[in-house]
Amino acid sequence: MAQVTGNEGYRALGDRMIAARGLPASAFKAECQIEDGPSARYRPLVVRDGQYEGSYFQDHAPLEECSEVVGHAVRAMYYFCGAMDCAANGRYDDALGRLWANLVGRRMYITGGIGSAGANEGFTADYDLPNRHAYAETCAAIGLVMWASRMARRFQSVEAVGVLLRALYNAVLSGASQDARGYFYANPLESQGEHARRPWFECACCPPNIARMVLSVERYLAWEDDAGLVLAAPVAGRYEVGGHVVNVESDYPWGNDFTLATETQGTIAVRVADPFGGQGTLSWDGGEARSEDGWLVAHALGGGVVRGRLGHVPEFVRSHPLVPENAGRLAAVDGPIVYCAEAVASEPSPNAFRVRASAKPKRSSGGLRVEGTDLSYAASLYSGSAELVGTPRSLDLIPYSTWSNRGPSVMRVWLAEA
Numbered sequence: 001m002a003q004v005t006g007n008e009g010y011r012a013l014g015d016r017m018i019a020a021r022g023l024p025a026s027a028f029k030a031e032c033q034i035e036d037g038p039s040a041r042y043r044p045l046v047v048r049d050g051q052y053e054g055s056y057f058q059d060h061a062p063l064e065e066c067s068e069v070v071g072h073a074v075r076a077m078y079y080f081c082g083a084m085d086c087a088a089n090g091r092y093d094d095a096l097g098r099l100w101a102n103l104v105g106r107r108m109y110i111t112g113g114i115g116s117a118g119a120n121e122g123f124t125a126d127y128d129l130p131n132r133h134a135y136a137e138t139c140a141a142i143g144l145v146m147w148a149s150r151m152a153r154r155f156q157s158v159e160a161v162g163v164l165l166r167a168l169y170n171a172v173l174s175g176a177s178q179d180a181r182g183y184f185y186a187n188p189l190e191s192q193g194e195h196a197r198r199p200w201f202e203c204a205c206c207p208p209n210i211a212r213m214v215l216s217v218e219r220y221l222a223w224e225d226d227a228g229l230v231l232a233a234p235v236a237g238r239y240e241v242g243g244h245v246v247n248v249e250s251d252y253p254w255g256n257d258f259t260l261a262t263e264t265q266g267t268i269a270v271r272v273a274d275p276f277g278g279q280g281t282l283s284w285d286g287g288e289a290r291s292e293d294g295w296l297v298a299h300a301l302g303g304g305v306v307r308g309r310l311g312h313v314p315e316f317v318r319s320h321p322l323v324p325e326n327a328g329r330l331a332a333v334d335g336p337i338v339y340c341a342e343a344v345a346s347e348p349s350p351n352a353f354r355v356r357a358s359a360k361p362k363r364s365s366g367g368l369r370v371e372g373t374d375l376s377y378a379a380s381l382y383s384g385s386a387e388l389v390g391t392p393r394s395l396d397l398i399p400y401s402t403w404s405n406r407g408p409s410v411m412r413v414w415l416a417e418a
Contacts (some may be wrong), residue, residue: 276309
């Protein structure tokens with residue numbers, strides 16, 4: 001409201017609400033104590049041994065004292081966005097930096113999904129990231145995109161750009177089917193056929209939130225700062241930012257090549273993030289740039305066309321050893337896109353495949369192909385050896401966001417390592 005109306009009183013009100021959170025005289029605590037009041041149903045989540053404990057509401061401590069993301073994941077993301085928008089002089093920057101490091105270093109799925117538990121629709125403990133029972137609410141991923149965009153702008157952080165794109169292209173888009181007639185509330189990273197999108201929800205926050213994000217995505221991909229125009233990703237489109245106009249042609253995120261054409265009179269500096277490869281290039285009439293600290297920078301760019309190439313390639317990655325579910329497993333990524341193995345009907349189950357870390361996934365039509373994987377299983381319910389079924393074969397992987405579009409299926413992001 002402050003941005004739209006120019007009335008800074010709205011920002012001051014937001015700042016006051018942020019500053020009041022976590023103090024002893026909590027409005028949330030008072031509400032929860034009202035018999036049959038509007039917040040009475042939250043008591044099991046905020047009362048421990050008869051005492052109010054407000055982490056579910058992000059009401060356990062003032063923001064300046066926080067170092068771990070806790071409680072309801074969607075509320076946390078909106079809370080942090082509000083703190084960045086409303087606080088004067090970056091008062092919460094140090095705390096937000098600590099919270100960011102805790103989230104992306106210990107409590108975020110590879111898909112950009114956050115909030116691993118359904119009981120509180122939110123966070124639990126460091127490295128507690130179950131795959132099959134992941135909650136990872138669609139709205140929480142949308143909130144992460146919003147916060148990551150702010151972090152990228154405030155701190156010129158290429159890491160934050162990478163998180164933004166991971167969440168957007170995986171944990172957000174997986175929330176809707178390809179025909180936009182079915183939706184996920186939770187976004188697990190593994191299924192044995194029990195998960196399917198639904199046409200609607202009694203609490204229908206996710207479907208319209210996806211629509212809002214898709215229809216406003218350019219706000220999160222392009223912005224202006226003191227150094228010029230910034231593109232978080234070279235997604236095809238026409239961007240009008242701060243009086244500058246840039247036209248982008250590309251097939252990103254499926255390919256690495258793109259072109260930029262400015263309509264701006266005079267000169268402008270353009271930065272393009274390269275968060276997943278760091279080996280990208282830009283070239284234009286009279287100049288060339290290579291990726292530095294994850295950014296491709298074209299200084300004093302006039303009219304004409306800029307040709308760019310990002311540096312990412314398909315690869316297998318491992319997770320931190322303290323994530324117990326992912327021990328001995330690999331996941332395939334290509335830039336921002338996370339891939340999964342999916343089987344429907346009589347197709348071989350992803351549970352039986354073993355992939356080699358040395359294998360190089362190759363881009364193919366609609367996904368990635370991994371050559372030379374093993375398909376094996378135990379001969380009985382429990383057996384001392386696994387039976388190899390046939391010769392090593394190829395395994396086709398699809399973008400995680402597109403799974404569950406062919407009917408009930410078995411799906412895994414993290415595949416067993418051979």
